[in-house]
Amino acid sequence: MVNNNLLDEMAKILKKSNKQTVKQKKIIEVAITLFAEKGYSNTATSEIAKMAGVAEGTIFKHYGTKENLLLSIMVPFIKDFFPTMADELIGELMNDKCTFEEFLRAFLTNRIAFISENREIFQVVIKEIIYKEELKNEILPYILEAASVRLVKVIEIFKQRGDIKDIPNDSILKMLGTVMSGFFISNFILLNKKSISEDAIEDIVFFILNGFGQSPQ
Amino acid sequence: MVNNNLLDEMAKILKKSNKQTVKQKKIIEVAITLFAEKGYSNTATSEIAKMAGVAEGTIFKHYGTKENLLLSIMVPFIKDFFPTMADELIGELMNDKCTFEEFLRAFLTNRIAFISENREIFQVVIKEIIYKEELKNEILPYILEAASVRLVKVIEIFKQRGDIKDIPNDSILKMLGTVMSGFFISNFILLNKKSISEDAIEDIVFFILNGFGQSPQ
Amino acid sequence: MVNNNLLDEMAKILKKSNKQTVKQKKIIEVAITLFAEKGYSNTATSEIAKMAGVAEGTIFKHYGTKENLLLSIMVPFIKDFFPTMADELIGELMNDKCTFEEFLRAFLTNRIAFISENREIFQVVIKEIIYKEELKNEILPYILEAASVRLVKVIEIFKQRGDIKDIPNDSILKMLGTVMSGFFISNFILLNKKSISEDAIEDIVFFILNGFGQSPQ
Amino acid sequence: MVNNNLLDEMAKILKKSNKQTVKQKKIIEVAITLFAEKGYSNTATSEIAKMAGVAEGTIFKHYGTKENLLLSIMVPFIKDFFPTMADELIGELMNDKCTFEEFLRAFLTNRIAFISENREIFQVVIKEIIYKEELKNEILPYILEAASVRLVKVIEIFKQRGDIKDIPNDSILKMLGTVMSGFFISNFILLNKKSISEDAIEDIVFFILNGFGQSPQ
């Protein structure tokens, strides 16, 4: 069972993560790999213990429950994904006179790098959010809110600069969400890609800007 | 373990489903609901049995294993999704002088209707394909192949008619895949929507054709 | 659970065996093969049904319980083994002037033939008598009694004729039992032989008569 | 399924048995009793657990599967029976001028003592070898080989000393195997004897040496 307040949970968990033993790191490392590959439900704590070279008891000494071990993996990632995300980029953006295309390219490149570096954790997070209704209901609203707040600002700026069509923010958000969730899930979850080529980024940037329909001449 | 040849599996499974008992139908019905909601791994056969008003043994009498029960649900759906998909639409398309926009609208409307009608099964299929590496490796190639073959034909036609930009088929396929997987997964899995408004369809059609970038005047 | 009175059981079972359907014969045939190979406990009635090309219900229609199916196989064999055994041989013996060696050879040849013809049933009987304490306690006394009664007569005759050493009957019975049970079990159960060569019979006859120790000269 | 190499299996199993918990010993003890009495197939792990005063999980923690529990009982016995068997006896024999009769008496006394001390394990081993074709095919060849190798040496020695008739080794081996398997199975399995009287040993020794036929004067 996940606690009501996800943020409280985060606080609790992160406090512990300060002084992580070697064994703790190994446990988390192995857990991520196994959860990513086989899913949380199909991974036994005994398996994690064995692969981590640790006694089963040790896992529970540190994380209390298996569910809490999962959260110790998911929460920091989720907490990091959005803040790190646009905040700094948006900063640069405000000053610069960069175009939406430039922003989009920088933004995608940045987030793709982040996910590539944390590929397995990303897989765990997405798989479990999708798989467990309970988790989904708890985490998804937080994610949506965090993303919306940031993206709306950006959209507004570029609308004013005339780089984005005059479509309701809401529609744009949905499209962007659709394309990005599709892009990340297709590549990192379904196709299990380890990295994304620059060409692929160019393709998606072009597509988001122009679509692939041919306007009648 | 899933057999190598998915089609053989289908054949076997469908043969049995000819003379389905009332209890069998109830089992499948309940299994779909529970698998869709909680995931295959988190659903006990005893729970299915209880909810279906059936003895647990009855499930195994008919489906042998829990895994096979899952396949009995997934396979017919997968087998149906693509053939039914474009084949008839493509038929109409050949004769008609419909534009790509019209095709896209008709196509999306049609597939959305199909998924809406089989919403829970769709959830089961996607969740399990994403969750179990094993299943993914077995089913995904089949799906990708089935989809590609059909879509490439369509893309070629509309390219010749001048309705689609002159971009490599491969790139278009990827974009289309990205958008559609994103659209279906966002709406039917993450947001758990039961239906899609016509407006939303219009939005996505417009977006696919034009993107939301503003070309500099 | 076996009934108290084995003979009653026999009576009941044999009555039914008069008008055996084709399906019944097939059931018995398959049951013998499977029980002989894998043991009663490791053979499912569903397996018997499938191999016999019969519905599972049919087995229970005819034999009521799985245990009773086993008895339907074992009892006639046991009932036949001893009477058929020596009775006729002893008959000839009384008149004839045959030696103990001749009798022994004829006797062994005759019983070996009987077992060879009913090899699988013999395996079922022995395996189950050995395996199930319950069955053993019920059947073994009957067998020992039936064997003793007949063999003692024979031993007496040949003792009078001076063909057998002057050893207590009881000791001779034990030795004979030991050798014969050892011979039958070794060959037909452990080594799974289908027939016994005449040479092997000669060997055992010679051994029973003379042992293989060399009397000091 | 038993591994191909029985000796590897032994090694693995014996390693674990070094530091046996009190509970583990109790489990083995109870398992032996129940397997001996009712057979492996007719004994539930839950029953073993209950009688051993242990949780059912504990059994599987230590032995993994029920089959492996069986092997943990059988293998050490089999591994011990033959080596311990003749090796030391043969040692004495080489130096001494003992007769075949003396050897036979010592040998039987020794082996009977061993089996008496491990009566229940012996019952388990024999019952399961006889009952399960699979186990039989795997273990029997090993046993036959181990026994033959040792006994042939002995037979050769006594033949040279003129204590054994000039019969082919092979025939003598078969006879000896027949008599001994018959003796052990009759007494310890069928008649469930706990010990063998000295008189009975004398009888069998005499019989093996001389048979009970009366040579014509």
Next chain:
DNA sequence: GATGAATGAGGATTCATTCAT
């Protein structure tokens, strides 16, 4: 007589979790 769908008690096995050391 024969069927086969349905049963439900029981069986082997798994697994998160606890606790004494």
Next chain:
DNA sequence: CATGAATGAATCCTCATTCAT
């Protein structure tokens, strides 16, 4: 901190048996 033996509820699955057709 760390261990690993022990737990027992829960899980998937088997199987002899019943019964309506």
